[in-house]
Amino acid sequence: MNTALLLLFFTACEGEPPEQVLTTDLSYYQDVAPLLSRSCVGCHDANSTLGAMDLSSYEQAQTWAPVIASEVEAGTMPPWRADTDCNSYKDTLALSEEEKGLILEWATLGTPEGDPQAATELTEPRRPPTLDRVDMELTMPVAFTPAGSPDDYRCFLMEWPAEQDVWVTGFEITPGNYETVHHVIPYLIDPEDADGYRALDAADEGEGYRCYGGPGGDVTTLINTRWLGSWAPGGGASTFPQGTGLQVAPGSLVAFQVHYYVEPGTTPEPDQSSIQLKIEEQAQGWGDVQPWTDVQWVLGLGMEIPPETQGVTHTFSYALGQSDRFAMHSLALHMHTLGRSGRMVVKHEDGSETCLIDVPAYDFNWQRSYLLETPYVAVPGDTIELTCTWDNPGSEQVSWGDGTGDEMCLGISYLSAP
Numbered sequence: 570m571n572t573a574l575l576l577l578f579f580t581a582c583e584g585e586p587p588e589q590v591l592t593t594d595l596s597y598y599q600d601v602a603p604l605l606s607r608s609c610v611g612c613h614d615a616n617s618t619l620g621a622m623d624l625s626s627y628e629q630a631q632t633w634a635p636v637i638a639s640e641v642e643a644g645t646m647p648p649w650r651a652d653t654d655c656n657s658y659k660d661t662l663a664l665s666e667e668e669k670g671l672i673l674e675w676a677t678l679g680t681p682e683g684d685p686q687a688a689t690e691l692t693e694p695r696r697p698p699t700l701d702r703v704d705m706e707l708t709m710p711v712a713f714t715p716a717g718s719p720d721d722y723r724c725f726l727m728e729w730p731a732e733q734d735v736w737v738t739g740f741e742i743t744p745g746n747y748e749t750v751h752h753v754i755p756y757l758i759d760p761e762d763a764d765g766y767r768a769l770d771a772a773d774e775g776e777g778y779r780c781y782g783g784p785g786g787d788v789t790t791l792i793n794t795r796w797l798g799s800w801a802p803g804g805g806a807s808t809f810p811q812g813t814g815l816q817v818a819p820g821s822l823v824a825f826q827v828h829y830y831v832e833p834g835t836t837p838e839p840d841q842s843s844i845q846l847k848i849e850e851q852a853q854g855w856g857d858v859q860p861w862t863d864v865q866w867v868l869g870l871g872m873e874i875p876p877e878t879q880g881v882t883h884t885f886s887y888a889l890g891q892s893d894r895f896a897m898h899s900l901a902l903h904m905h906t907l908g909r910s911g912r913m914v915v916k917h918e919d920g921s922e923t924c925l926i927d928v929p930a931y932d933f934n935w936q937r938s939y940l941l942e943t944p945y946v947a948v949p950g951d952t953i954e955l956t957c958t959w960d961n962p963g964s965e966q967v968s969w970g971d972g973t974g975d976e977m978c979l980g981i982s983y984l985s986a987p
């Protein structure tokens with residue numbers, strides 16, 4: 570990429586206000602297009618299914634420049650919340666401070682176009698990855714039209730069809746209606762808990778049952794449930810590290826949780842989303858989507874967020890036992906809407922620290938999993954520390970729960986044997 574030369578000349582003439590002359594070779598074709606291509610166009614192109622406007626041409630970028638600048642400055646677009654000073658992640662969409670500066674400067678300068686003949690070569694837009702093979706597909710039993718507005722959280726149970734143990738080695742979630750599906754988290758329910766979930770489903774009128782922040786169910790069943798994956802706009806398929814997978818027993822269920830968002834004043838269309846899975850019948854190395862949290866919090870103790878407070882922080886530390894050895898591949902953080910920031914670090918015996926994920930501006934609507942460039946291999950002596958921070962402007966104390974007004978603090982990580 571060309572380094573932009575930005576020269577500012579100030580000429581102050583006597584008796585006249587200072588005149589500002591800007592000369593720069595900063596332009597769309599040389600500087601801005603490559604950044605938009607890499608970090609934005611994967612979601613923002615002419616055939617976007619996500620309802621995101623096209624940002625793949627000069628004309629479009631120019632039209633949207635003021636909004637682009639404000640979103641980039643606020644750090645809300647691209648929707649990449651993990652701080653890249655903390656660790657390095659695969660397929661990052663993040664813009665560096667310098668890159669952000671270029672986009673802002675370009676907008677301020679009135680969106681100079683530059684010479685298309687001398688355009689910097691574009692990198693391929695970072696598009697969501699896909700699966701190389703689909704062995705099983707589970708679809709919501711019937712189409713569902715969200716009734717709550719603006720938000721409706723619904724879990725749909727899907728029977729697990731395999732008749733013997735199999736290993737899931739990859740997943741991809743396909744929303745049936747990109748207009749209303751805001752995000753999806755399918756949970757794996759063990760066979761012994763399946764009836765409890767069927768009862769939840771039966772007790773709630775209509776298709777599926779209401780659930781928020783989890784698949785529902787009591788604390789013990791909640792601890793047993795595993796994440797089968799997650800989807801948020803722009804998220805694609807995940808393939809687990811070679812030779813590892815999630816073991817699933819026959820008789821399991823999938824509780825497919827969908828967060829619907831209905832733009833106020835609009836009439837929602839029905840949705841029938843699905844999940845595609847890559848499956849192995851031969852045993853794979855142990856893999857697990859591990860939630861990290863303090864069991865005390867889940868039991869309703871010690872995660873109080875008092876009313877009318879800002880920056881309330883709670884921390885959970887887990888010291889690895891002598892037999893604990895695993896590799897951590899991906900990281901995600903989960904809070905509800907009061908969540909402001911969160912991080913997960915490893916404290917080593919010698920006092921040093923490895924940052925795993927740091928989300929300085931958490932947004933409930935843009936939760937995703939971040940894949941470490943280099944997996945972290947945890948060893949005995951390490952302490953894993955999870956910290957969540959909330960703002961509570963309301964007049965009620967908030968603590969752990971699966972209601973809209975409750976909170977959670979979870980780290981989620983894909984683990985395998987080292």
Ligand code: HEC
Pocket residue numbers: 604605608609610611612613619620621622633636637640641646647648662664802803804
């Ligand atoms: C992972 C997908 C994704 C990526 C990558 C992405 N966006 Fe977006 N963007 C969206 C979606 C979806 C919307 C629609 C609004 C929403 O759901 O928040 C949106 C909305 C916007 C808006 C409109 C906000 C408004 O107030 O109407 C702007 C401007 C924008 N994006 C700019 C960018 C820029 C610039 C980049 C790259 C630096 C980028 N986006 C990268 C998905 C993405």
